[in-house]
Amino acid sequence: MIRKLFDIIAGNAVPAVFIIISAFAIPLSGYSASYLIQELLTRIGRNSFLILSLLIPIMAGMGLNFGMVLGAMAGQIGLLFICDWGIVGIPGMLLACLIGTPIAIVLGIFCGAVMNRAKGREMVTSYILGFFINGVYQMTVLYLMGWIIPITNPALLLSRGYGVRNAVSLLGIRGILDNLIPAIITGTQGAGQFFSVQGGNAFVMIQLPFLEGSIRIPLATLIVIALFCVFIVWFRKTKLGQDMRAIGQNQAVADSAGIPVNRTRIIAIVISTVLACYGQIIYLQNMGTLNTYNSHDQAGMFSIAALLIGGASVSRASIANVFVGVILFHLMFIVAPMAGKNLIGEAQIGEYFRVFVSYGIIAIALVLHAWKRNREREAARRSLRGNKGGE
């Protein structure tokens, strides 16, 4: 019984540590519960989709897909086009997805093919590939857009006549999915019915007596994320999903069982890239501004760190890990600067601390994974030799 409990804790050491850190940092930061819940809900809606896009390559044994930044770039290109054309609202978002999809597919196929040439070091390869494609992306956006690729909106272009500005306002699609179905949690004040009408708009109202103030829920975004979770659960059961899991277990065995290993691996990456493209669009509609040259960089790093904080490893990740991760990671994200300020008197410390934690957690997860795998390999070698004496 105690042993079992110990196993559970040891198996979830990373989330446990983060829960402890948060438990200390939250009171230090002095934020109210409703503020924290509001921020967390916003960030769950903003980031979950991006993080979920990492699950499928992990299933196929390809590790953390650092190449998801490729998908994010594809999404941003779609957004740049709809901004130029002035397409707004839900049609704008859908059109951005539609434009981003073929770009993401092409990039995904490229990424998958490159990773197939570098088996055994997929992660570092996809990581460098992200940088490489970032170079190509910058070339496209900074030099070709407005010159070869038609972009005419002067609000988008640099004053020199070509190249896109560093910050692009996405006012046309800002919060469009988040506020599609308005929903509010209120404290004691407010009307007593489930649906209420305010200023001509219908609201879903939920009352929680202990809360002060009100919290807006990005209901439509959460529904999209829920649908996506259902998709992943379903996908695992399809033939393709089963193939991917087989490849994740053992490539040689999967190959001899007649599964087209390379092809399936490419498909896994393509799916992940396309989903990352949609994820980035959802992320940016919440943010409301596109940092043309930085937004995608952060997307990859923060998503991977969040997934790992949720207790996932390089070879195993579930939907639960995604949500635990996004909550814990962003809880720290919200409270760390304020806690740092109140503790040491410098908000900068908290900033650096969360950057350090993001990188550190990825490093630790990678080390633990490699360590475990090497030990298993060693054990397998030993059992193969039998007991004819040690090395």
Place this chain on the structure above:
Amino acid sequence: MIGRFIQNAGWPRIIIALFLLGLFIAAPFVGVRVDTSLSNTLVRFGMNGVMVLAMIPMVQAGCGLNFGLPLGIIAGLLGATLSIEWNVEILARLAELGAQYKISWLNEAFLTSWREPIGFASAVVIAVPIAAVLGWFYGKLLNRVKGDEMMIATYVGFSSVSFMCIAWLLLPYKHPTMVWGYAGHGLRTTISVEGYWLHVLSDALALDINTENIHLYIPTGMLIFFAVMAFLVWVFMRTKTGTAMTAVGSNPDFARASGVNVDRMRTISVMLSTVLGAIGIIVYEQSFGFIQLYMGPFYMALPAVASILLGGASVNKAGILNVIVGTFLFQGILTMTPSVINSYLQTDMSEVIRLIVSNGMILYALTRKVRAGR
């Protein structure tokens, strides 16, 4: 003959070499001086050479490309900042020693005239042990994660840089030129080394031809320093330890069978790599003139990795010649593209070209089929 040459050198390398040659040929036509460009290339070669050299031991020992170079750089930064912080104390202590042991040349006059080289030397002397200790831990870590070194090295580098960001704020530095003026504590993001050891190597024996027709500057001292370091590495790789290290890299099982302690060799290689990284950044700073702290060293590993690959190294084999050729090509492109392309297109494409060339090169090396063994 030509086909064989191409096969040996590899297509990307030839394309980049031709590109660089084209830039040098095109330079006069767009009004860029070849001699100043060449001087710039040489200066940058000297600045970056030692950091590229730091790749050799780890590659040869089979630990892959050292994406964890920032760890060494941090040791170098600690050495550099401490040498400024303790500058006065070090000189005083040396004068004391001179008096105590009656060393006639170690007197006031000597210390005043050699103040800057002593500052530089003290930076190196402080940095090397720190780098060795960090490298030892780093090596032990990499021994446990064989097969995944590169990815883990990257993140060890990143997390150490971001950890040091906190440390730079909290460490009790006091020297007024280094800490924020209004707060009185916490190091600045960039610290000038002027008045301490600015250009001590670059300007030593430097050849500065500045006539009407020609502006040529050759940082002889820095190039000699690089040559000495390269020679030391070359000699080391030919000692018993060095050959054992190479054996570990090319065939670990064979090396183990012939009685070489694989893990020990790998640890030594990582330590050496880290120490070279630490020295490399100090050389870089004395020429650049500034110590860049906080996120400064973050992406410094990538240009170094790209340089050595550009010079013809692979993920598991690298030599001095690769370092020299690669650094020259890479830095040549970095200096020539902005000047030539800017004057032609009126835009600064250097950053984008740097991104594409360096990462394309690393990608090419990573996806190349590795020969027998791993």
Place this chain on the structure above:
Amino acid sequence: MQEVMNEYIVLLTQYLTQWGISPGLAGVILAVVVWLLLYLGRGLGVFRFLMRWYQRLLLLAGLVALGFWLFYIGREHQVFLDNKPMNDYRALEQVNVSINGGESVEIMARERSVKKTVGPEFELKAEIFDEDGEIVDTITRTITPKCSKDIMINLPMLAGGAEDFVLPAPR
């Protein structure tokens, strides 16, 4: 490129509206047709390879059509409301204009204002005042900017009953 696309969409919608099909309906019909073809094309063993390409092409065409449709319904226009004299029509004293039943904007003589609308058509309601501040006329018109980016509406011409009151937007 963009001009060609605009023109193409305008022609397409004109053609479709001749048959009484609105673009939205066309999208739905297209989707149904694509789905039907995909459904019917499943089991044709001999043409399987061909069918696969056929289906893919159709799917692609469907997606492209969806894209055009989204472009059509989601386009945001700036509507410049211009109260300046033009072609013998005198500027109006005051006009209150509201678009799609939204908040109305007051435009005095020789003034110009701008409003944003989304979609291929919008309803414009103009209340025209005389010198004494009395409403003399209320005009309601449905205007279809289609896919063109920005348009300008000359209010004196609208009030005067001229048909060509929609002008290109000022630069």
